[in-house]
Amino acid sequence: QELDDSGEDHDFDYDLIVIGGGSGGISAAKKAADLGMKVALFDYVKPSPHGTSWGLGGTCVNVGCIPKKLMHTSALMGEHIQDARSYGWDVPENVEFSWETLRDNVADHIGSLNFGYRVQLGDHKVDYKNMFAKFVDEHTVEGTKFSKKGKVKKQEQSTARRFLIAVGGRPSAGSFPGADLCVSSDDIFQLDHNPGKVLCVGASYVSLECAGFMNGVGCDTTVMIRSIPLRGFDQQMAQMITCTMADHGVKFLQPAVPDEVVQTDDGRLQVTYTVDGQQQSDVFDTVMLAIGRQAITEPLNLEAAGVITDNKGKIPCVNEQTNVPHIYAVGDVVTGCPELTPVAIQAGKLLSARLFSKSTKMMNYENIATAVFTPVEYGSCGLSEEDAIDRYGFENIEVYHQFFKPLEYSLPHRGDNECYCKVIVDLQDDERILGIHLLSPNAGEAIQAYGLLLSKQCTKEDLDDLIGIHPTIAEEFTTMRITKSSGETPEKSGC
Amino acid sequence: QELDDSGEDHDFDYDLIVIGGGSGGISAAKKAADLGMKVALFDYVKPSPHGTSWGLGGTCVNVGCIPKKLMHTSALMGEHIQDARSYGWDVPENVEFSWETLRDNVADHIGSLNFGYRVQLGDHKVDYKNMFAKFVDEHTVEGTKFSKKGKVKKQEQSTARRFLIAVGGRPSAGSFPGADLCVSSDDIFQLDHNPGKVLCVGASYVSLECAGFMNGVGCDTTVMIRSIPLRGFDQQMAQMITCTMADHGVKFLQPAVPDEVVQTDDGRLQVTYTVDGQQQSDVFDTVMLAIGRQAITEPLNLEAAGVITDNKGKIPCVNEQTNVPHIYAVGDVVTGCPELTPVAIQAGKLLSARLFSKSTKMMNYENIATAVFTPVEYGSCGLSEEDAIDRYGFENIEVYHQFFKPLEYSLPHRGDNECYCKVIVDLQDDERILGIHLLSPNAGEAIQAYGLLLSKQCTKEDLDDLIGIHPTIAEEFTTMRITKSSGETPEKSGC
Ligand SMILES: Cc1cc2nc3c(=O)[nH]c(=O)nc-3n(C[C@H](O)[C@H](O)[C@H](O)COP(=O)(O)OP(=O)(O)OC[C@H]3O[C@@H](n4cnc5c(N)ncnc54)[C@H](O)[C@@H]3O)c2cc1C
Ligand SMILES: Cc1cc2nc3c(=O)[nH]c(=O)nc-3n(C[C@H](O)[C@H](O)[C@H](O)COP(=O)(O)OP(=O)(O)OC[C@H]3O[C@@H](n4cnc5c(N)ncnc54)[C@H](O)[C@@H]3O)c2cc1C
Ligand SMILES: NC(=O)c1ccc[n+]([C@@H]2O[C@H](COP(=O)([O-])OP(=O)(O)OC[C@H]3O[C@@H](n4cnc5c(N)ncnc54)[C@H](OP(=O)(O)O)[C@@H]3O)[C@@H](O)[C@H]2O)c1
Ligand SMILES: NC(=O)c1ccc[n+]([C@@H]2O[C@H](COP(=O)([O-])OP(=O)(O)OC[C@H]3O[C@@H](n4cnc5c(N)ncnc54)[C@H](OP(=O)(O)O)[C@@H]3O)[C@@H](O)[C@H]2O)c1
Numbered sequence: 001q002e003l004d005d006s007g008e009d010h011d012f013d014y015d016l017i018v019i020g021g022g023s024g025g026i027s028a029a030k031k032a033a034d035l036g037m038k039v040a041l042f043d044y045v046k047p048s049p050h051g052t053s054w055g056l057g058g059t060c061v062n063v064g065c066i067p068k069k070l071m072h073t074s075a076l077m078g079e080h081i082q083d084a085r086s087y088g089w090d091v092p093e094n095v096e097f098s099w100e101t102l103r104d105n106v107a108d109h110i111g112s113l114n115f116g117y118r119v120q121l122g123d124h125k126v127d128y129k130n131m132f133a134k135f136v137d138e139h140t141v142e143g144t145k146f147s148k149k150g151k152v153k154k155q156e157q158s159t160a161r162r163f164l165i166a167v168g169g170r171p172s173a174g175s176f177p178g179a180d181l182c183v184s185s186d187d188i189f190q191l192d193h194n195p196g197k198v199l200c201v202g203a204s205y206v207s208l209e210c211a212g213f214m215n216g217v218g219c220d221t222t223v224m225i226r227s228i229p230l231r232g233f234d235q236q237m238a239q240m241i242t243c244t245m246a247d248h249g250v251k252f253l254q255p256a257v258p259d260e261v262v263q264t265d266d267g268r269l270q271v272t273y274t275v276d277g278q279q280q281s282d283v284f285d286t287v288m289l290a291i292g293r294q295a296i297t298e299p300l301n302l303e304a305a306g307v308i309t310d311n312k313g314k315i316p317c318v319n320e321q322t323n324v325p326h327i328y329a330v331g332d333v334v335t336g337c338p339e340l341t342p343v344a345i346q347a348g349k350l351l352s353a354r355l356f357s358k359s360t361k362m363m364n365y366e367n368i369a370t371a372v373f374t375p376v377e378y379g380s381c382g383l384s385e386e387d388a389i390d391r392y393g394f395e396n397i398e399v400y401h402q403f404f405k406p407l408e409y410s411l412p413h414r415g416d417n418e419c420y421c422k423v424i425v426d427l428q429d430d431e432r433i434l435g436i437h438l439l440s441p442n443a444g445e446a447i448q449a450y451g452l453l454l455s456k457q458c459t460k461e462d463l464d465d466l467i468g469i470h471p472t473i474a475e476e477f478t479t480m481r482i483t484k485s486s487g488e489t490p491e492k493s494g495c
Numbered sequence: 496q497e498l499d500d501s502g503e504d505h506d507f508d509y510d511l512i513v514i515g516g517g518s519g520g521i522s523a524a525k526k527a528a529d530l531g532m533k534v535a536l537f538d539y540v541k542p543s544p545h546g547t548s549w550g551l552g553g554t555c556v557n558v559g560c561i562p563k564k565l566m567h568t569s570a571l572m573g574e575h576i577q578d579a580r581s582y583g584w585d586v587p588e589n590v591e592f593s594w595e596t597l598r599d600n601v602a603d604h605i606g607s608l609n610f611g612y613r614v615q616l617g618d619h620k621v622d623y624k625n626m627f628a629k630f631v632d633e634h635t636v637e638g639t640k641f642s643k644k645g646k647v648k649k650q651e652q653s654t655a656r657r658f659l660i661a662v663g664g665r666p667s668a669g670s671f672p673g674a675d676l677c678v679s680s681d682d683i684f685q686l687d688h689n690p691g692k693v694l695c696v697g698a699s700y701v702s703l704e705c706a707g708f709m710n711g712v713g714c715d716t717t718v719m720i721r722s723i724p725l726r727g728f729d730q731q732m733a734q735m736i737t738c739t740m741a742d743h744g745v746k747f748l749q750p751a752v753p754d755e756v757v758q759t760d761d762g763r764l765q766v767t768y769t770v771d772g773q774q775q776s777d778v779f780d781t782v783m784l785a786i787g788r789q790a791i792t793e794p795l796n797l798e799a800a801g802v803i804t805d806n807k808g809k810i811p812c813v814n815e816q817t818n819v820p821h822i823y824a825v826g827d828v829v830t831g832c833p834e835l836t837p838v839a840i841q842a843g844k845l846l847s848a849r850l851f852s853k854s855t856k857m858m859n860y861e862n863i864a865t866a867v868f869t870p871v872e873y874g875s876c877g878l879s880e881e882d883a884i885d886r887y888g889f890e891n892i893e894v895y896h897q898f899f900k901p902l903e904y905s906l907p908h909r910g911d912n913e914c915y916c917k918v919i920v921d922l923q924d925d926e927r928i929l930g931i932h933l934l935s936p937n938a939g940e941a942i943q944a945y946g947l948l949l950s951k952q953c954t955k956e957d958l959d960d961l962i963g964i965h966p967t968i969a970e971e972f973t974t975m976r977i978t979k980s981s982g983e984t985p986e987k988s989g990c
Contacts, residue, residue, distance in 0.1 A: 060965070066902065069966045073903050074582035080575040081584060087569035088597030088712065089576060089590050102583030105906045217583065342963035342970065368962045379964065407561065408568050410604045445937050448969030449944030451961050456951045466946050467863045468837035469874065470555070471564045474943030475837065 004162065004325035010139070014040045015356075017141055017160035018126075019133045019300070022058020023341040024331030025166035026117060028348030030124040035356035039126045040158060042133035042143055046296075047150075048186040049173070055114030056121075056128070059168050059332070060341040062110055067189035068209055070106045072373045075216020076441075079375075086411040097218050099194035106189060131156075135305040138324060162355065165307070165315060165322070165329040166348065167300065169293040169339070174201070178261030181269055182287040185210060195219050196285030199271060201258055203229040205372045207290035208241065212374040215250045222284075224273060225254035230372070234384035236422075237437050244376045244418055244439070261287060295333045310335050319362055320351045328355075338368055369451035371444030376418055379447030382435035382454045388424045396428050399484040400460065403491045406441060407471045417491060421476050423460065431460035436477070446474035499657065499820035505634070509535045510851075512636055512655035513621075514628045514795070517553020518836040519826030520661035521612060523843030525619040530851040534621045535653060537628035537638055541791075542645075543681040544668070550609030551616075551623070554663050554827070555836040557605055562684035563704055565601045567868045570711020571936075574870075581906040592713050594689035601684060626651075630800040633819060657850065660802070660810060660817070660824040661843065662795065664788040664834070669696070673756030676764055677782040680705060690714050691780030694766060696753055698724040700867045702785035703736065707869045710745045717779075719768065720749035725867070729879035731917075732932050739871045739913055739934070756782055790828045805830050814857055815846045823850075833863055864946035866939030871913055874942030877930035877949045883919045891923050894979040895955065898986045901936060902966045912986060916971050918958065926955035931972070941969035 014037075018029045021043025029041045045062075047053040054062035084091050121128040131143035136157060145154040171184035183191065185206050196219060200211040203225040215221035223245075230238035242252060256275035264270050264283060272281045295313045302309060307322045309315050314335040320328050328351055331337065331344030346363060353359035369381035388397045401422035409415070419440040425431040433453045438446055453462070460480075468475030482488045509532075513524045516538025524536040540557075542548040549557035579586050616623040626638035631652060640649035666679035678686065680701050691714060695706040698720040710716035718740075725733035737747060751770035759765050759778060767776045790808045797804060802817045804810050809830040815823050823846060826832065826839030841858060848854035864876035883892045896917035904910070914935040920926040928948045933941055948957070955975075963970030977983045 065965050069902055070582075070906060073906075074579075074584070077575055077579040077582045077584055080572055081579055081586060084569075084572040084576055084590075086596075086600050087565075087572045088593045088595075088600075089569070089572055090593060091576060091586065091590055095579075096585040098583045098585060100583075101581075105581050105583075109905045340962075341965045342973070346962055364960065369964050371964045371967070407564055411565060411568075411600045442937050442940050444964045444967040445940040445969045446943065448941065448964045448967055449947065449961075449972075452944065452947045452951065452953065452957065455957065455960065456947065456953065458947065458951065462947065462950065465859065465950065466944070467835075467841055469864050469866045469939045469943045470836045471560050472866070472939040472943055474940045477944075478837070 004321070010159075010161070012139065012159045012161045014038045014127070014158060014160040016040075016162045016164060016352075017133075017158060018042070018164045018166060019141065020058065020166035020168060020331070020333075021056050021117070021128070022166060022168045022331060022344065023060050024168075024344030024348040025058070025164065026121070026348075027345040028164050028166065028330060028352045029126045030120065031349045031352035032356050033124045033126045035352065037356050040129055040160070041121060041126050042129045042131050042141070044130060044132035044144075044146070046132070046170075048184060049180060050183055050187045052187045052190050055111070056117045056130070057114055061113050061117070063186045063189055065341055066110060066113065067106050068213070069373055070109065071102065071189065071213040071217070072209065074102050075213040075375065078216050078218070083408075083412040083414075086413070099191070099217070102217070103190065132299070134299060134301040135307075136301075138305040138327070161326065163305075163327045164348070164351070165297070165300065165327065165333055166331045166344070167296050168332040169295045171289065172292045172294045174258065174289050174291060176258050176260055178263075178269075179289065181261045181263055182289045184289055188288055191286070195288075197283075198222070198286040198288065199224060199282075199284045200288050200290060202290035202292070203227070203231070204290055204292065205230060205374075207288075208245065209373050210288060210290060211250055212245060212248075215245070215248060216375055221249070222251040222253060222282075224256045224258065225252060226257050227255055233372075233378075234380065234435070234437055235386060237378055237380065237384075237420075237439060240420060240439055241372070241374050241376070241378055244415070245374060247415060247418070248375050258287075293332070293339070297333060320347055336365075338365060338370070340368065340370060343368060367451065367454035369447055371447065373444070376439055377441060377443035378437070378439050379443035380435065380437045381447060381451045382433065383424060384435060385422070385424055388434045392426055392428070392434070396426065397434065398425050398427050398431065399423070400425070400480040400482065401484060401490045402476060402480055402482055404440075404473075404476050406473050408441065419473070420490075421480070423463065423477065423480060425460050433458050433460065433463070438473075438477075440473045442473060446472070450477065499816070505654075505656070507634065507654045507656045509533050509622075509653060509655035511535075511657050511659060511847075512537070512628075512653060513659045513661060514636065515553065515661035515663060515826070515828075516551050516612070516623070517661060517663045517826060517839065518555050519663075519839030519843040520553070520659065521616070521843075522840040523659050523661065523825060523847045524621045525615065526844045526847035527851050528619045528621045530847065532851050535624055535655070536616060536621050537624045537626050537636070539625060539627035539639075539641070541627070541665075543665075543679060544675060545678055545682045547682045547685050549605070551612045551625070552609055556608050556612070558681045558684055560836055561605060561608065562601050563708070564868055565604065566597065566684070566708040566712070567704065569597050570708040570870065573711050573713070578903075578907040578909075581908070594686070594712070597712070598685065627794070629794060629796040630802075631796075633800040633822070656821065658800075658822045659843070659846070660792070660795065660822065660828055661826045661839070662791050663827040664790045666784065667787045667789045669753065669784050669786060671753050671755055673758075674784065676756045676758055677784045679784055683783055686781070690783075692778075693717070693781040693783065694719060694777075694779045695783050695785060697785035697787070698722070698726070699785055699787065700725060700869075702783075703740065704868050705783060705785065706745055707740060707743075710740070710743060711870055716744070717746040717748060717777075719751045719753065720747060721752050722750055728867070728873075729875065729930070729932055730881060732873055732875065732879075732915075732934060735915060735934055736867070736869050736871070736873055739910070740869060742910060742913070743870050753782075788827070788834070792828060815842055831860075833860060833865070835863065835865060838863060862946065862949035864942055866942065868939070871934055872936060872938035873932070873934050874938035875930065875932045876942060876946045877928065878919060879930060880917070880919055883929045887921055887923070887929070891921065892929065893920050893922050893926065894918070895920070895975040895977065896979060896985045897971060897975055897977055899935075899968075899971050901968050903936065914968070915985075916975070918955065918972065918975060920955050928953050928955065928958070933968075933972075935968045937968060941967070945972065
């Protein structure tokens with residue numbers, strides 16, 4: 001870490017000011033305060049263009065991981081209700097679903113989390129300021145309190161020896177006519193009515209996850225993909241995810257982009273779009289744009305502090321340090337940082353430990369396990385097959401793979417080849433594992449600890465030596481035998 | 496491996512005869528045949544005293560892991576149906592449960608597995624003999640075919656250069672008056688009627704798992720524990736399991752043993768038992784004994800081959816080799832072998848590889864991950880806290896632990912301190928991990944890959960460096976901070 005002793009001899013209000021009360025900001029603030037520092041944390045949520053707003057905790061808690069996983073769980077419950085019949089439960093064929101009940105219960109839970117974060121900040125002696133912050137100079141921020149109606153209620157300036165920028169991002173807006181009629185993921189979890197017939201524009205995991213749960217709770221759901229699904233992810237897995245979603249009833253328009261959205265007389269949305277070069281049109285109740293996210297650095301007045309951003313507005317960092325030595329950044333706002341809550345949390349925690357104690361531990365952004373919570377979940381860690389080929393050469397890697405049917409699927413006779421696992425190894429290095437991929441229920445649970453395979457430089461033999469827990473999905477990785485190069489079918493016969 | 500070349504110059508019918516078509520036998524037989532050996536496999540299921548019988552595949556497939564996990568899944572479905580209401584699904588308060596539907600669907604699935612195993616043995620060119628086998632001399636077995644009514648239909652002798660004993664075990668019978676009126680786990684999965692008000696005698700995982708799913712599908716369930724629950728498992732975890740089961744409605748009698756069972760006039764079972772020194776009595780519809788399992792070596796006429804057994808009828812082995820060099824054993828029948836399907840499979844596979852190819856790889860019985868599928872599942876790997884203290888000394892270990900509430904529990908407001916994880920480390924060796932324990936839904940999935948922690952000699956720091964997948968249960972292990980020695984409460988505040 002470069003020395004940032006500028007201001008050693010000044011008398012600042014705080015040792016650290018954190019801008020942003022999301023995953024990264026809160027974790028860094030708590031850690032710094034625990035280490036005896038005087039810390040302030042500014043968090044302010046600008047309402048979405050549709051007026052949606054929320055409390056302390058950032059994206060994950062309010063409009064990300066938490067509501068998303070809860071609504072995903074609701075969709076899974078819907079499947080279980082149907083499957084339950086084959087397990088002996090005499091559930092009626094048609095069970096009504098209430099969007100309002102789900103939404104309100106999710107909101108209540110989030111409310112309790114918001115409250116929990118407030119209490120935590122108090123317990124850790126962090127000064128929480130529910131204010132919008134921007135830089136005045138490189139050691140000063142101005143905090144603004146707004147009324148519910150957006151009027152300035154109060155302004156104050158605070159100084160600090162060090163700053164942490166953890167402002168995260170917000171959904172990108174579309175630029176086509178009528179884009180303002182569309183909601184974003186910021187709005188979907190609080191939508192005042194059932195989304196009904198819904199179009200999700202974008203092929204990122206935000207789009208696919210939201211499409212997955214809306215379809216699961218009974219919405220007539222279409223996804224519009226501009227190019228490929230889940231850019232950046234293993235493409236075989238991405239294709240399988242969309243195929244599975246299609247089997248579950250989601251419609252796909254690909255390659256397609258929206259041209260225009262117009263409100264109809266009865267308040268619905270007429271979407272004109274170009275699919276495969278042809279212009280077409282359809283009417284939806286809800287259109288959700290999930291076409292990427294934008295770091296919200298612009299309002300920060302970073303120029304006043306001399307902090308530079310990249311062409312996407314993100315902040316390039318070296319070990320979480322910006323170009324201004326006493327100003328740091330963590331989380332979604334950092335150039336190249338995987339946009340994941342545990343990443344922001346860990347980076348924030350480690351940074352505060354380095355800054356305010358003797359720790360020298362750096363954040364390692366490599367080989368981070370992740371999950372996509374589509375109807376059948378996708379868990380992975382390490383390289384995609386494409387990236388492995390790119391980096392190591394086609395002839396130097398091998399892929400072990402296998403379809404399988406989780407035991408839970410047997411009684412309801414669910415899809416035979418819906419679940420799949422694959423492991424990519426480096427042939428030149430003792431079959432060292434480069435990537436591990438799983439498409440199955442609970443893939444997030446099953447893949448988590450396999451992250452150790454990569455950090456501990458494990459080989460395929462280590463996997464073979466691991467004794468399974470039977471009957472589980474996670475045990476599939478302990479008995480993989482079929483290689484892609486063999487041309488043998490990875491479809492499972494018997495068990 | 497000791498040399499077993501006795502009989503090199505003989506002309507035997509087979510290179511290998513396998514006795515027992517369960518997890519271990521089938522895996523060894525397929526592997527040996529794949530390596531070019533001429534292999535026969537004998538499998539015969541002696542009907543239970545209540546007349547229950549089944550097909551090829553052994554305990555796991557027919558009366559173990561598979562029906563158990565499916566019935567556990569049914570119980571979980573029952574919970575999900577209730578929870579679904581908080582997730583927006585308007586499920587009726589009372590959903591009828593049909594034991595017959597569940598049992599028949601489970602039986603159908605098992606039937607398809609039995610068929611699959613037959614096909615597999617054919618594909619692998621293993622001679623499958625649906626016969627009871629016993630030794631005639633050290634290179635000869637006699638196979639007997641029985642009619643449905645138990646009459647001898649056919650007998651034949653076969654010789655082989657090597658033998659593998661993989662006969663597994665069967666439930667122990669009780670010795671109290673009326674024990675013959677009780678069923679065992681061999682019968683429960685095929686019971687012709689709903690178990691109704693049921694008593695499970697024994698505190699092993701067979702007993703607790705069966706009690707768990709019967710309670711889950713609505714049976715009035717009582718467990719009778721002679722001494723402690725889950726002997727051999729971490730006792731803090733075992734206590735938590737029974738507490739959780741009690742919260743879910745299971746009743747416990749402890750310390751208690753049955754004295755007598757008598758059939759009442761209306762065909763129910765009057766059980767007299769001594770609990771805490773007091774004799775009491777109650778009437779049940781079903782009494783299941785799960786008081787341990789017995790290796791079924793007695794009918795094998797092992798004396799004819801010179802194979803010795805221990806005082807429990809199990810076969811002491813060194814690297815799966817019995818005292819007779821050309822006779823081997825794997826699975827539940829082996830002294831000290833963890834009674835788990837993947838263990839039997841791996842031991843069988845590795846043994847055949849060593850015997851019939853150049854492999855020298857030995858089976859490692861240490862640090863095997865396992866799960867108990869009670870209503871809230873328990874997954875563990877490595878040492879229990881007791882064993883860690885025994886081996887390393889109280890002052891040389893530390894325990895990290897934490898209660899947590901899975902996100903799925905939040906909307907239905909399920910138990911706050913129902914889920915718990917703990918990690919035991921060796922303070923003298925860089926906090927190397929000695930044991931890892933998890934009580935939660937999907938604990939089997941989450942714990943599987945953490946088995947790598949032990950085989951790769953990982954430390955607590957490796958766990959801290961692992962980045963979580965949010966929101967999952969498995970991520971709980973990546974952020975553990977509270978030690979038992981600190982006296983701090985492991986109850987989670989906020990999130
Ligand atoms: C729909 C969706 C689903 C997701 N699901 C997952 C998932 O399952 N798992 C996962 O790991 N990640 C998921 N993510 C990503 C995860 O939410 C983010 O990576 C994480 O929240 C980033 O944390 P952060 O601290 O960088 O920023 P944020 O959590 O975004 O927090 C930034 C905070 O700063 C505030 N702020 C911004 N500017 C200012 C200012 N000038 N003054 C004061 N306050 C300001 C913001 O309002 C916000 O509260 C998901 C994201 C989305 C959108
Ligand atoms: C209720 C229950 C639940 C279980 N749940 C799990 C679980 O979830 N996970 C797990 O890993 N393990 C579980 N187990 C344990 C697992 O089933 C056993 O460890 C495994 O089946 C042992 O395999 P094996 O090959 O040693 O013997 P077995 O599978 O018992 O196979 C032995 C076979 O040999 C046959 N046989 C016996 N004697 C002869 C003879 N003389 N001639 C011909 N054939 C003969 C038997 O009939 C049987 O078919 C469970 C066990 C029970 C009872
Ligand atoms: N489970 C989890 O852990 C989880 C879940 C959700 C989000 N997250 C995090 O949140 C981050 C943000 O995700 P994101 O999905 O919003 O962004 P993203 O990954 O940048 O994806 C943007 C998507 O929108 C499409 N798109 C962009 N502009 C478009 C336009 N004008 N018209 C149509 N389509 C357009 C892109 O298509 P092209 O491919 O054609 O460019 C792409 O599919 C992720 O990177 C991730 O780290 C994590
Ligand atoms: N999930 C899984 O992986 C799984 C599930 C089930 C089984 N299995 C395997 O199968 C094996 C067999 O399990 P098991 O549970 O049948 O046997 P076990 O582990 O030997 O347990 C026997 C139980 O019965 C009790 N008991 C014995 N005799 C009794 C008597 N006369 N009266 C009352 N209680 C008596 C014992 O109590 P005391 O403690 O007082 O002696 C003990 O609780 C296990 O060891 C395991 O390896 C695995």
